[in-house]
Amino acid sequence: MRVKWEKKILFQLQGTRGRVNMEEIMEEQERRDVGGGEGKKNYFNENYKNDIDYVVKIARTLLTPIGIYPLYGNDSVMAQIMARCQTLVVFGLMCFLLVPHFIYTFFDAEDLSRLMKIIAAQIFSLLAIIKFWTMIINKSDLRYCLDELxxxxxxxxxxxxxxxxxxxxxxxxxxxIAYLGLSYGGALPYHIVLPLVAERIVKDDNSTQIPLPYPSDYVFFVPEDSPGYEMLFVSQILISSIILSTNCGVYSLIAIYVMHACCLFQVVQRQLQSIFEYSKTIDELTRRLSVIVDNHTAAIRYAQRIEKALNVVFLSEMVGCTVIICFLEFGVLKDWEDRKMIGVMTYAVLMTSIFVNVFIFSFTGDRLKEQSEKVGEYSYSLEWYDLPKNLAADLMFIMIRASRPSTLTAGKVFDLSLQGFCEVVKTSAAYLNFLRAMVN
Structure with a gap:
């Protein structure tokens, strides 16, 4: 009955043009159904598996081996036990690297300037542990976001x-990709090249050995002789690679989630822009508007779920990266004074990667806010004043809801934005001046 009624409406709309060819009307109807897109099932994305693989491949590759990819494993008891054992082993390896490193730094280190340079690596590793456990604790929310994607x-x-x-x-x-290139390009020289070019450690028997990537004090054993020392050297590099993969994988997943939330708002904008393109009847316009409202609500809910699951990570990253940048800037200046060009380049690349990290967080947060605000702008730009009162009122609800944009916050303290990125840069410079005054 509905199809016949729509044919009748089309016939009436074109009645002034003379005799209407019914085949052309049917073709026009099919074009409207497919071209409109909203709520229609005629279109099927045949390449959706390739699209999904393109989006999540990097994050899945980095996070699955350490057991914190949201879709890793299943709900069976054995799978959960295996996943928990895997995460405990990974966390144990992180502690095996970091705890002796902390002991050495705060109890055995004598050179204050060297302490200032290595403390950046400790904060970076602590941030990785925070992200590691955030992924585990909020796995249900993160899995929901990935399923929705x-x-x-x-x-x-x-x-x-x-x-x-x-x-x-x-x-x-x-x-x-930009962050991965900079992170691995700076971290690998830090863990491999810098120890090789550093001053050798002189042992009691006047023999020398290469310093460890992470100077450590293992309380219960002292691996100074071969092959235990070489095995420890390689194990520190491998464990630090796990920490780096954790950071990079979580960064990749955050970029995926936030940019997908942005595209959901962009889809709503496109649908608003084309709402009158094929809608010839009030019922059709009402149907398309209801679909737009549903999509807008889904986009808001998706952004809120991201904010709920990751706001602690955002806070720790913004604060931690500010301190890391400060210490890396100090490392650049110190090695420049000592004419250690390899160290200068290594610290400079690491500092650039942290800058890029903060910029990515700030850029994605700012873009999400911008795209959610644009929904209201697109709604207002429509000819809503020519609509029936009930439809105009429905459209006004979209404008009102879009006036409170979706945002990402750092621990509910402040919003992620490009202005926040500028504040991080200025604060790190202020900390650097304080640090230099304290050391000198």
Whole structure:
């Protein structure tokens, strides 16, 4: 009955043009159904598996081996036991590296300037542990976000929406690759090259050995002789690689989540912009508006879930990275004074990677807020004043809700934005001046 009624409406709309070809009307109806996209099932994303793999491949590759990928394992008892054992082993390895390192730093280190340089690595590792346990504690929320992401790619309703989602995914992937390159490009020289070019340690028998990447004080044993020392050297490099993979994998997952939330708001904007394009009847307009409201609500809910699961990570990153940048800047200046160019380049690359990390957080948070605000702008730019009162009132609800944009906060303290990035840069410079005055 509905199809016949729509045909009748089309016939009436085109009645002034003379005799109407019914085949052309049916073709026009099919074009509207497919082109409109919202709520229609005619379109099917045949490449959704490849799209999902493109989006999550880096994060899945980095986080699955350490057992904290949200979709890793299943709900069976044996799988849960295996996952918990895996996470405990990984956490034990992190503690095996960091606890002796802390003991050495705060009880055995004599050179204050060297203490200032290595403390940045300790804070970086602590941030990795915070992210590690955040992924475990909030696994249900993070799994929900990843499941929703896969559902959105599978159930995308038109090619235009898929294009919007693909563009956002490319931005997230670009941010991830940039950070990965800088992180591994700076961390590997720090763990391998710097110990090789550093001053040798003179033992009691006047023999020398290469210093460990992480100077440590193992209370219960002293691995100074071969091959135990070489095994410890390699194990520290491997464990530090696990810590680095944890940081990079979580960064990648955050970029994926936030950029996907941005694209959900962009999809709503596109649907608002084309709402009158094929809607010829009030019922059709009402149906499309209801779909837009549902999509807008889903985008807001998705952003809120990200904020709930990761706001502690955002706070620790913004505060921790400010301190790390300060100590790395000190390392650059100290090695420049000592004419150690390899150290200068290594610390400079590490400092750049932390800057990029803070910028990515700030950029994605700022972009999410911007895209959620634009929904209200697109709603207001429509010819809502020519609509029936009930539809105009419905559209006004979208404007009102968009006036309170979705944001990411650092522990509910402040919003992530580009202004926050500038504050991190200024604060780290202020800390550096204080640190230099204290050392000198």
């Amino acid at each position: 896969e559902n959105h790619w599978r159930d995308v309703t038109c090619e235009e929406d898929r294009t919007v989602m693909t563009d956002s995914a490319k931005i997230g992937r670009l941010c991830t």
